[in-house]
Amino acid sequence: MQLAVDKKNKLVVPDDLSNDNLDRFYSRLNFLLDKKPDEIELDCSRLQRATSTHINILWDTRYSCNEAGIQMHLVSISESLLRVLKVLDLYGLLVGQEDQDSESSERRVIPEIDPDNNVIEIEFKATSRSIRSSIVKLKDFLGKPNLEEIFILEIETIFYEVATNIRLHSQISDKDLIQLTVTLYSDKIVLRFVYPGISFDPTARVKEYDPGALIKQRQKRGYGLIMINRMADEISYERTDNDLNELYIEKYWGGSYD
Amino acid sequence: MTDTPFSRKILNEDTIIINAGRQLDNNNAHEMVETITGAQSEGYKFIILDMQQLEFISSAGVGSILGTIETSREIGGDIILCNASDTIIQVLEVLDLADYLTIRSDETEIAELCSTKG
Numbered sequence: 001m002q003l004a005v006d007k008k009n010k011l012v013v014p015d016d017l018s019n020d021n022l023d024r025f026y027s028r029l030n031f032l033l034d035k036k037p038d039e040i041e042l043d044c045s046r047l048q049r050a051t052s053t054h055i056n057i058l059w060d061t062r063y064s065c066n067e068a069g070i071q072m073h074l075v076s077i078s079e080s081l082l083r084v085l086k087v088l089d090l091y092g093l094l095v096g097q098e099d100q101d102s103e104s105s106e107r108r109v110i111p112e113i114d115p116d117n118n119v120i121e122i123e124f125k126a127t128s129r130s131i132r133s134s135i136v137k138l139k140d141f142l143g144k145p146n147l148e149e150i151f152i153l154e155i156e157t158i159f160y161e162v163a164t165n166i167r168l169h170s171q172i173s174d175k176d177l178i179q180l181t182v183t184l185y186s187d188k189i190v191l192r193f194v195y196p197g198i199s200f201d202p203t204a205r206v207k208e209y210d211p212g213a214l215i216k217q218r219q220k221r222g223y224g225l226i227m228i229n230r231m232a233d234e235i236s237y238e239r240t241d242n243d244l245n246e247l248y249i250e251k252y253w254g255g256s257y258d
Numbered sequence: 259m260t261d262t263p264f265s266r267k268i269l270n271e272d273t274i275i276i277n278a279g280r281q282l283d284n285n286n287a288h289e290m291v292e293t294i295t296g297a298q299s300e301g302y303k304f305i306i307l308d309m310q311q312l313e314f315i316s317s318a319g320v321g322s323i324l325g326t327i328e329t330s331r332e333i334g335g336d337i338i339l340c341n342a343s344d345t346i347i348q349v350l351e352v353l354d355l356a357d358y359l360t361i362r363s364d365e366t367e368i369a370e371l372c373s374t375k376g
Binding site: 156160209216219220222223 | 345349352354
């Protein structure tokens, strides 16, 4: 799987520790280290269960960053990884005092997440009825950790717009299934869509958005991708080796609600 | 998410109220377009869109408003979004629409707005 690095020098720790993925991870780490940024973010969102190899990766990265004089921050730490780091007395060493302080300040706006109930998987068809019933399940799941109403509405809207755009652009049938995994982390929510059909990348550049001009032109369509891109904090897409579409959408708890 | 057809209430010869219902989405946005354009063709300059019950608006729902508002404004009227919840207004603000749409909650203010523009 392609490892994502965004403009903030973020490096995603792979869950699948194949030789190829490890090679790509370290190759990208070296690339970032050569750039000598002020900081590197190590995104742990894909780590549901941390093995010793994963811990070694975190430790290697921390060590390399220290040697290069670059700050490293772990982000999107799942509750299970957090427990492992604390049990191994590595939390302070890997997360660092500064991050502990910022994490504790971030936690003041973080909803209550039950670590044993922070994932939901929904399989649905690209029909109105199936999308509607999936939203009910999604809202029920999001209702449990006391999320703000506006946050739930935005997640609902993102889901609805992605689902309807998949239906519109991927040319899948009413029988095809779309897989959605929603995961709650300490700092964000991640929606992962996997869907068949022709390649449809919602992250494709959205044309410059001028509401005034669109009103003058009486435009009624085309606002869905704009809504998705504006409501999400991070979006990434890829076409997998087995001809599926995979879409990751992340939304941070802090956002505009701080 | 399909709603019943949107109910209308005539205020005066220039003004009509349309109830936006609970959901304005891809299933009923085209009906909203028809309801608005129908009111416009009947000569109502001001269309008050009552959003008091509205819980969800999709991109198609937004488009149904943005795609029809210019017709009202060209004749000196407007589509006024009335009694929208904070969450719905937040969705509109995400799209930078708060500056382009007329959003009000006070009925007296709305009445004055319609009479001023008329």
